[in-house]
Amino acid sequence: MMSWTGPMARGVLAVLSRLWLAAVLFAAWEVVARIIRESYFPPPSEIVAAMHELWFSGPAGRLFLTDRALDDFGHSLYNLFGGWVLACLAGMAVGIALGLSRTLADYVEPMVHFGRAIPPPTLLSFYIAAFQLGTPMQVATIVSGVVWPVLLNTVDGVRTVDRLHLESAEVFGVRGVRRLLWVVIPAASPKIVAGVRISLGIALILMVLSELVGSTAGIGSLLIGAQRSFDLPQMWAGIVLLGLLGYLFNAVFVTVEKRALRWHLNARGAS
Numbered sequence: 001m002m003s004w005t006g007p008m009a010r011g012v013l014a015v016l017s018r019l020w021l022a023a024v025l026f027a028a029w030e031v032v033a034r035i036i037r038e039s040y041f042p043p044p045s046e047i048v049a050a051m052h053e054l055w056f057s058g059p060a061g062r063l064f065l066t067d068r069a070l071d072d073f074g075h076s077l078y079n080l081f082g083g084w085v086l087a088c089l090a091g092m093a094v095g096i097a098l099g100l101s102r103t104l105a106d107y108v109e110p111m112v113h114f115g116r117a118i119p120p121p122t123l124l125s126f127y128i129a130a131f132q133l134g135t136p137m138q139v140a141t142i143v144s145g146v147v148w149p150v151l152l153n154t155v156d157g158v159r160t161v162d163r164l165h166l167e168s169a170e171v172f173g174v175r176g177v178r179r180l181l182w183v184v185i186p187a188a189s190p191k192i193v194a195g196v197r198i199s200l201g202i203a204l205i206l207m208v209l210s211e212l213v214g215s216t217a218g219i220g221s222l223l224i225g226a227q228r229s230f231d232l233p234q235m236w237a238g239i240v241l242l243g244l245l246g247y248l249f250n251a252v253f254v255t256v257e258k259r260a261l262r263w264h265l266n267a268r269g270a271s
Helices: 007-036 043-054 067-100 101-117 120-131 134-157 163-171 176-211 219-228 232-260 261-270
Strands: none
Touching: 007 043, 007 120, 043 067, 043 232, 067 134, 067 176, 101 134, 120 176, 134 176, 163 176, 163 219, 176 219, 176 232, 219 232, 219 261, 232 261
């Protein structure tokens, strides 16, 4: 029999202590929705039923995922992570270059601030004309909005590397690429990771936005289709699913971040 003083019990109680407010809010939503009977705000029970029918009523061998789930999730997540990874790589590469070279930054930074001030939705027409409808247009939309927090955080992280670290590397003959890999990037990594984390949430938003225009697959396509057919439980099912995905992505990222940057967290806690 499990002891209620053990680590497993403490973990269960910690989860319950965080979820009780959400449970109360959903219960209140259920009661209020059934009292007012407003079709635009279905109760959570109908939304969960729609989610089950759409995505989670498949065979156990496929983790209960339906064919629709495989199509929607596969298409959306492929675009999301494809665009996110490309934007992170480009943002870090350009950010490191601008952080290391003040001369280069003086020429490029005005264009960076000009580009980041343009809302990605305003570029949809351009991307449709350049790439036509499909995955390239959707990935380009994601990249255009996701790259900026990674780039700017990388620039800031590289510029704020402790001079003592750089001078110590110089004394020990650590220069060039070795100094970049062993000193600059590790020291700047907390700020770089913060930018990457922010960009993941933006990528989720732009994934949906890019699928609202001319797409026949993906969660965004489901949302716009449900709106046009006034299938409100399906529409809310898509909205709730996006919220759950955002929460899941953030939780996984925070877990990985804590492990990867444990040295930084320990140093900050010690100070």
